[in-house]
Amino acid sequence: MELFQELQWRGLIDNVTSPEVEDVINNQKITFYIGTDPTADSLHIGHYSSLLMAKRLEKHGHHPIMLVGGATGFIGDPKATGERQMLTKETLEHNFNCLHDQIKKIWGFEMVNNLDWTKNMSVIDFLRDYGKLFNVTYMLNKETVKKRLETGISYTEFSYMILQSLDFLHLYQEKNCVMQIGGQDQWGNITSGLELIRKKCGANTKCYGLTMPLITKADGSKFGKSESGTVWLDAEKTSPYELYQFLFNTEDAKVVEYLKKLTFLSVEEIQKLDKATQEEPHKRMAQRALAEEVVRDLHGQEGLDSALSITNALFRGNLNDLSEQQRRDAMKNMEKVDCENGLILEDVLVKCSIASSKREAREWINGNSISINGEKIKDTHFVVDKENAYVDNYVIVRRGKKRYYCLNLQ
Structure with a gap:
């Protein structure tokens, strides 16, 4: 299977500006670019497919350029829902530096900033040379x-649209960049860039555009900074454990799509996992493979090992086996409940809605179903106070094998 056909199989091709794109990708070695604006200080899971696309093409001999829009970030790519909030110069500079470091560290791509070729352009030059x-x-x-x-x-x-079109023109003229790749919502900007190149450099200039389908959740909504529960690629914002759990909990209906778009697993490996999902969905083999591949790619084997350590400790109830940082990471996904300091366990379970009544609370405690910070507690009058804290003022209550509650003692 040639590269373009594999990209189609993986669901990574939404549209192309010319039938020639297939031959260009399969048989030539070109320079292409993918851009993002510094509207946050980290990329998120919605960007990940595009970055892997760049890596896939690089492995085939093409040269990727990553553009972080220090100039276009000041303007804001139009959203269908309304005007973007304008960011300050200081915020944009901070975000740019963070994204630059993140992309260089993880993928090592060549980086450019469109502020470099627009900051000294006058309004008159902009309108005469390009607006016209x-x-x-x-x-x-x-x-x-x-x-x-x-x-x-x-x-x-x-x-x-005009400002982004300048990017494609500049990169074509300065770096012989002949293709722009973006999400399907970037089709208008990409084709505008091609039009500008043809008007400035000649109608027969060979440049191309390719768009990718947006990564969506099972309900059809897209991953993005404006969506709730953003999954960041920065380990400080979304820990390897949180990322692992997010991917491990992927619905069966989406997991094969994510394996195709978010991993380098081969066609044969993904087909095998697809079959396993259909025949033995309870084993979640595809979800486990997805989580391991993405976490390892982003955070290395050390990050994956930490995520697996937390996962195993929570499954077995061995919370005290974790380091302090792992404890903090584990707590992020737990249900948080404010709780009065110094109550007896029986009252804690009722007041925090862990048990529906004192009778039920006593049954669970006497039945060896309640743990505090990984230790089984059989005393209904056990005092839950800050001396029992797991981290800071937090106490972890486990009910049964799967339900965890993080109590913030007041």
């Missing part, structure tokens, strides 16, 4: 702009 080449009717017909016409769109965001 964009027809407003053409711009209004772009999908995202269309969606905003009823609610309104600022000139600032309307001009984003």
Whole structure:
């Protein structure tokens, strides 16, 4: 299977600007770029597929350039739902530096910043040299702009299309970059860049665009910074354990899609895991493979080992086997409950809605079903206070084999 066909099989091709893209990817060695704006200080799981796409092409001999938009970040790519909040110069600079370091550390790609070739451009030069080449009717017909016409769109965001088009032109002229790759929501920006290149460099200039389907959850919503429960690629924001648990809990209906898009597992390996999901879904072999591959790729074997240590400790109830940092990571996914300091265990279980009544609380305690910080407690009058703290003022209650509660003693 050639590379382009494998990308199709993995569901990574949404649209291409020319049938020639297939031959270019399979048989040539080109420079291409993928861009992101520094609207946060870390990439998230929604970006991960694009970064792996760059890696897949690099393995085939193509040269990736990662563009972090220090200039376009000031403007804001138009959203279908409304205007973006403007970020300060200090915030954008901080975010840019964080993204630059993150991408270099994990993937080692060549990095560029579009602020470098736009910061000294005058408004007159921008309008004469580039604005004159964009027809407003053409711009209004772009999908995202269309969606905003009823609610309104600022000139600032309307001009984003022109500003991003300059990126493609600049990289083509300076680095012989002939392809831009982006999410399917970037189709309008990519085709605008191609139009600008042809108008400035000649109608027969060979440049291309490729879009990828957005990674979505089972309910169809996309992963992004504006969505709740963002899964970050930065270990300080989303720990390897949290990432592992997020991926391990992937629905059966989505796990094979994620294996195709988010891992380098071979066609044969994924087909085998697909079969296992259909025949023995309770074993969650595909979910385990997905979680291990992604965590190892992002955080190394050490990060995966830590995630597995926490997972195993929680499964067995051996909480005291964990380091302090692992304890903090383990607590992040637990249900948090504020609790009065110094109550007896029987009252704690009722007041924190762990048990529905004192009778039920006593039954669980006497039945050896309640643990405090990994230790079985059989005394209904055991005092839960800050001296029992697992980390800081937190006490971990385990009910049965799977339910954990993190009590914040007040």
